[in-house]
Amino acid sequence: MSTTIPPFDPANVQGDILAGLPKKVQHYLLFQIDDNVQAFRQRLKLLIPLITTTTQVMDDRSKIAANKKAAQEQGKPAPLLKISGVNISFSHTGLVKLGITDDIGDSAFTAGQLADAQNLGDPGSGTPFVPNWIPAFKNPIHGVVIISGDSELTVTATQAIVNGIFNIGAHNATMHEVLTIKGQVRPGAEKGHEHFGFLDGISQPAVQDVDTKPNPGQETVGQGVILCGRDHDVVAGTTTPVARPPWALDGSFLAFRYLFQLVPEFDTFLKNNPIKSTGLTPEQGSELLGARLVGRWKSGAPIDLFPLQDNPAAGTDPSQNNNFRYDFPDDPKTQDRCPFAAHTRKTNPRADLEDLGFPTENRRIIRRGVQFGPEVTPEEAKSGKTKFGRGLIFAAYQSNIVNGFQFIQHSWANTVGFPIQKPVQPGFDPIIGQQTDLAIRTLSGTDPNNQSATLSLPAEWVVPKGGEYFFSPSIPALRSKFAL
Numbered sequence: 001m002s003t004t005i006p007p008f009d010p011a012n013v014q015g016d017i018l019a020g021l022p023k024k025v026q027h028y029l030l031f032q033i034d035d036n037v038q039a040f041r042q043r044l045k046l047l048i049p050l051i052t053t054t055t056q057v058m059d060d061r062s063k064i065a066a067n068k069k070a071a072q073e074q075g076k077p078a079p080l081l082k083i084s085g086v087n088i089s090f091s092h093t094g095l096v097k098l099g100i101t102d103d104i105g106d107s108a109f110t111a112g113q114l115a116d117a118q119n120l121g122d123p124g125s126g127t128p129f130v131p132n133w134i135p136a137f138k139n140p141i142h143g144v145v146i147i148s149g150d151s152e153l154t155v156t157a158t159q160a161i162v163n164g165i166f167n168i169g170a171h172n173a174t175m176h177e178v179l180t181i182k183g184q185v186r187p188g189a190e191k192g193h194e195h196f197g198f199l200d201g202i203s204q205p206a207v208q209d210v211d212t213k214p215n216p217g218q219e220t221v222g223q224g225v226i227l228c229g230r231d232h233d234v235v236a237g238t239t240t241p242v243a244r245p246p247w248a249l250d251g252s253f254l255a256f257r258y259l260f261q262l263v264p265e266f267d268t269f270l271k272n273n274p275i276k277s278t279g280l281t282p283e284q285g286s287e288l289l290g291a292r293l294v295g296r297w298k299s300g301a302p303i304d305l306f307p308l309q310d311n312p313a314a315g316t317d318p319s320q321n322n323n324f325r326y327d328f329p330d331d332p333k334t335q336d337r338c339p340f341a342a343h344t345r346k347t348n349p350r351a352d353l354e355d356l357g358f359p360t361e362n363r364r365i366i367r368r369g370v371q372f373g374p375e376v377t378p379e380e381a382k383s384g385k386t387k388f389g390r391g392l393i394f395a396a397y398q399s400n401i402v403n404g405f406q407f408i409q410h411s412w413a414n415t416v417g418f419p420i421q422k423p424v425q426p427g428f429d430p431i432i433g434q435q436t437d438l439a440i441r442t443l444s445g446t447d448p449n450n451q452s453a454t455l456s457l458p459a460e461w462v463v464p465k466g467g468e469y470f471f472s473p474s475i476p477a478l479r480s481k482f483a484l
């Protein structure tokens with residue numbers, strides 16, 4: 001990377017990374033580039049004006065906020081604004097297909113996620129190891145076009161424009177669709193909640209000079225934790241900048257995962273294993289167990305602040321819902337408030353590491369993504385068995401997959417001794433912790449009254465069915481390096 005780095009300009013960065021494309025509906029068009037690479041690159045040039053930048057997303061978000069406010073003042077529900085966004089990212093095999101062979105400085109990206117599946121603990125078997133993924137992800141995927149908008153109609157119309165640009169399906173096609181995964185925000189009161197029912201997307205790092213008014217408790221990270229080539233894009237545990245080609249500046253790596261969720265099975269487990277405490281009904285005991293597995297109540301309220309009872313108002317209040325560090329006097333050694341292995345504590349351990357002198361800045365990721373699949377049907381709820389596929393299209397940005405997603409999944413969620421230096425073994429992250437042979441997972445501390453007891457989890461309720469690592473280039477790089 002050159003030593004004179006131009007000043008940061010949000011107009012150079014694709015919009016999903018730092019601002020998040022606004023969405024009710026989102027399609028992930030996974031594609032392969034066809035053999036006429038020159039033609040693809042010419043067509044890519046036509047796509048660039050359609051790509052939504054961070055500046056445009058910020059503008060869209062201001063319009064959405066103003067629309068909401070105006071409707072509130074008139075005492076009416078806000079009509080949805082017709083908004084659509086497009087971003088594009090490439091896998092390593094995609095870069096090679098385009099003839100871009102410089103070492104980009106991320107070994108996980110270069111190897112691809114299929115080669116990483118065993119290390120991530122994805123269920124599978126054989127030598128060489130083959131994960132239990134759907135076939136589409138076992139063949140090369142060159143890239144993904146992310147298309148989002150206010151409705152299925154808007155997104156389908158925008159996808160038709162993208163298809164037209166690349167002549168998809170025509171005799172002169174320059175790419176073809178491997179698979180389009182269609183996600184949508186859940187309906188009604190479940191809006192913003194993932195399929196197990198918990199409010200999601202609450203804790204994100206603030207990015208230096210981008211998110212200038214962080215909420216209480218929200219940590220600010222250097223731009224280089226998310227964007228390649230910027231300040232703090234360093235080799236983990238050092239201050240040495242990662243060596244990257246100049247065109248990687250202001251790009252970001254996207255860890256993409258197609259994660260199915262077994263919701264009726266999860267609900268049945270909670271129902272059958274309520275925490276038994278004086279004064280709790282079985283329903284409250286089940287609710288408390290769910291909160292202790294995730295680290296937050298379904299409302300979003302963190303259990304480190306509200307260990308015994310939900311506080312729905314705090315759950316959605318940005319001045320409260322991140323204002324905790326697992327540093328109450330008893331937090332480091334007891335699980336009174338929050339199990340050591342709760343999903344949020346495993347994936348962002350805050351004081352558990354920072355107060356031991358291990359910074360976590362370079363482990364932070366920005367999570368986007370969206371839910372897919374229908375709501376649980378009464379029949380599924382009754383039988384406790386999933387019949388229709390549903391889950392999370394997990395999409396997380398970072399400047400370094402080895403430091404970020406890969407580390408969180410492998411070395412934190414799947415590692416039973418993490419967080420370190422605890423009096424009892426924490427165990428697996430009950431939401432995403434996994435092992436390839438699907439052996440029984442356990443964790444401690446779910447029962448606040450008997451914290452060394454372990455709970456055995458009968459099934460992995462999150463089932464990975466595919467994924468890939470992508471690179472989301474800056475707009476200038478798309479113009480000068482990728483397109484013709």
Ligand code: HEM
Pocket residue numbers: 194195196198199200201202203204257259260261294296343344345347348365391392394405408409413431432462
């Ligand atoms: C279907 C799978 C998943 C579900 C249902 C899920 C659910 C949740 C929920 C409900 C939260 C709390 C809301 C929030 O703080 O934003 C959360 C936080 C988080 N999740 Fe997940 N998640 C899943 C997969 C993953 C994966 C694969 C990773 C990374 C390997 C991950 C990393 C995180 C991180 C970093 C946080 C924020 C923790 C914090 O800062 O307090 N999640 N997740």
